[in-house]
Amino acid sequence: MEYHRLVWVLFVFVLFMHDGWGQTDRRQRQREKQQRRLAELSRATTSFGVSLYRQLASRNQENIVFSPLSIYTALSMTMLGTYGETKNQLKRVLSLRPRQGVHRALNAVFASFPRSPAANVTLRLANAVYYDDADVVLHDGFTRGLRRHYGAYPKAFERPNPETPINDWVLRQTGGKIEDFLNPGDITSDTVIMLLNAVFFQGTWKDIFDERYTREGDFTTTSGDVVSVPMMSRDGSYSVKAVGDGIPARVLELPYGSDDRFAMFILLPDEANGLRELEGRLSSQVLEEAVTNMPEQYRYQVRMPKFNMRTKMLLKDTLEAMGLTRFFKDADLTRMVRQSNRGPLSVDSVIHEAVLEVDEKGTRAAAVTAIGVSAVSLPPQFAVTHPFLIVLRDKKASINLFMARVNDPSSE
Template identity: 35%
Template sequence: MKMRIALLAALLAVVFYCGCSRKDKDKIYPPDLFITYDCKYDNPANIDPELIEVADANNEFACDLYGQLKATGGNLFFSPASISTALSMTYAGAVGDTATEMRNTLRFTLPDEELHINTAKLVEILVTDRSKTQLAIANALWGQQGYSFVQAFLDLLAEHYEAPLNEVDFISAAEAARQTINTWVEDQTNGKIVDLLPPGSIDALTRLVLTNAIYFKSDWKEKFDPADTTQDTFNTSSTTSVTADMMHMDLLEDQKKVNFFSDGAVSVLELPYVKDVFSMFIFLPSDADGLPALESSLTYANITSWIDSMSKCKLAEIALPKFEFTSEFNLNSVLSALGMPTAFDEGLADFSGINGGIEQLYISDVVHKAWVKVNEEGTEAAAATGVIIGTTSMPPSFIVDHPFVFIIRHNASGTILFMGRVEDPTQ
């Protein structure tokens, strides 16, 4: 009989703040007008090369995922770090072609033992190198009570992922098991991810559920003043618009400098969180209809190049919409399209590393749900679009008044925790 593994990735994103005024908003200034200062990222955490290799694999996978999910339309938000971690735990029990496909899809390059060891080390750095930021990452296994799991599999996940085995009764009490797992997810995400497992997703054939939950909340290094938030036009396209709450930050008065880059097609702004451990990066196309072109160029190599090319600049102001939304996905078809269809094939999947081959196991579902909120004080997700500047005698402005892409990342390792886009901040 063919039994199921349900793989679940739960995530919560962070609250984002930023603001700016909209003087001379219709003027667009070329890059050579920016006043720039040398700015290079250092490596305060002294990250080992193996950890960077794990982070790079996660980030390559993040961009691959975005390339598939962008077709869903509307606002988009997900945690590649959460999804990659949950799949990495599952990979630990995969064998043969199933393992090979998963390894290639997840962009893993390290040998298996080093992969799991360094994934654990990277997570430890992320959750400890956080200053005043709230970052919690939790993993758990939910297995059929009395089932014969391979002890080496359980030991690996307990040691490197701190994922204990919780016994539940899928066979006789599937609904109770579903509610237990959903409650755990809700608790780990501070109540932001509710009912991750929908009714019917767990049944008597389920044998194992793997969960990962991530919660991030941080204040901006420079908060936006709520008194400066105004109702402004956000152009969802060149022909349609909505009225959104736009946060504003005047940078001229205090002569503040920000990390910025523009090549004429895309402008990138860094909004750091407290202590500069984490940052949000906003990728804004040059015009309201420029999102598809930006998304087509959204490779990890390009993201890295844009961020490496950033320099300290004087801007007149920043304007960013407030937003809050939830994204929810079943990733079966997405992951199959990225190169791991065998894991979902009940006749071909090989997860004998989990149960010793006593019965056929396959992944029935990979479920991911993410919530994001951005306001004047901090972040749980955000993105930006539009470069509009004042006069030629003053520094430019960064006005996010059309669709944009954003990421939230750990600066020392470069790990992308969250990734998304905003097409309509009012939705």
């Protein structure tokens, strides 16, 4: 009797331990799968950001500031409602590989952001969708995906001034840095859906620059002009290395806070006129290698300008040049809208605004991206529904070969 009881106890123990081991293995596999997703997302967003930067930089020599994450997220949200070649083009432009779980990966990244100010860093990301509930019924799968992955709960436009509540939302989400994002009339009578993403970042330098050492200094622009700007200065320990790949430039890391998660990297050409070469040779691989595996810190005197930058841009032409042709001209949005009283829909605008402020204490940055979906305006009709004349003409010879009157097309 005692023997059988002992065997039973050992059997239950083995079952319990096996189940525990199985759960441990499953958790480990889930962690590894999540890590692969995040690594793929890092690769994809870096590739997208570099491609977008190169497109923007090729157009002029002006200042540029934008949030790759904001634009990437807004396009990924839109992709939830696309199908066919439209979706395939988005995947290519977003550098997605087959079966890459981009929505889950983005959701995991959002969840990892600090929920409240910690380590002297604040980071907020929010998504929203507004739509015309009188003209369209959103697809259930689309709204579920928005809620599940992006925390976006669609809201109806507040006509006749739908821009006002959206601007209020943008102002709140960007810490008051972006005001009047939309102008009156930006949401037209044809606009039926607007998807938005907003990002706000505020970080205090790990080692603050002393304002007493900020002095006016010379800065040579791309055109060769020399301008006077307030230059911050600090003597301390910093990590610096060559950009790599034979590119004549160095990279400086400026960390924020105390947990070593966030940092600003400055890629500085060796020559005053070397930015064009750096941009020309910039790739996702070059950038990734430049901002990873930074070496041990050494003592440097860092001098850099304090500045405020703001850029607002319409990205339709830029994204078309990157490959999103169907996205704007013949988008398949069948997974976004279940019913439309306005006929076919099309993406007609991608608006992005970003601001970057750098001073002795740290950095404040905000960005917002809006993707507008409108009803396609149908061309005027020429409906041949009553008797008509026909002229069959040789235009070159200016001779009418045939003429006819059609009074009853059903009669021979």
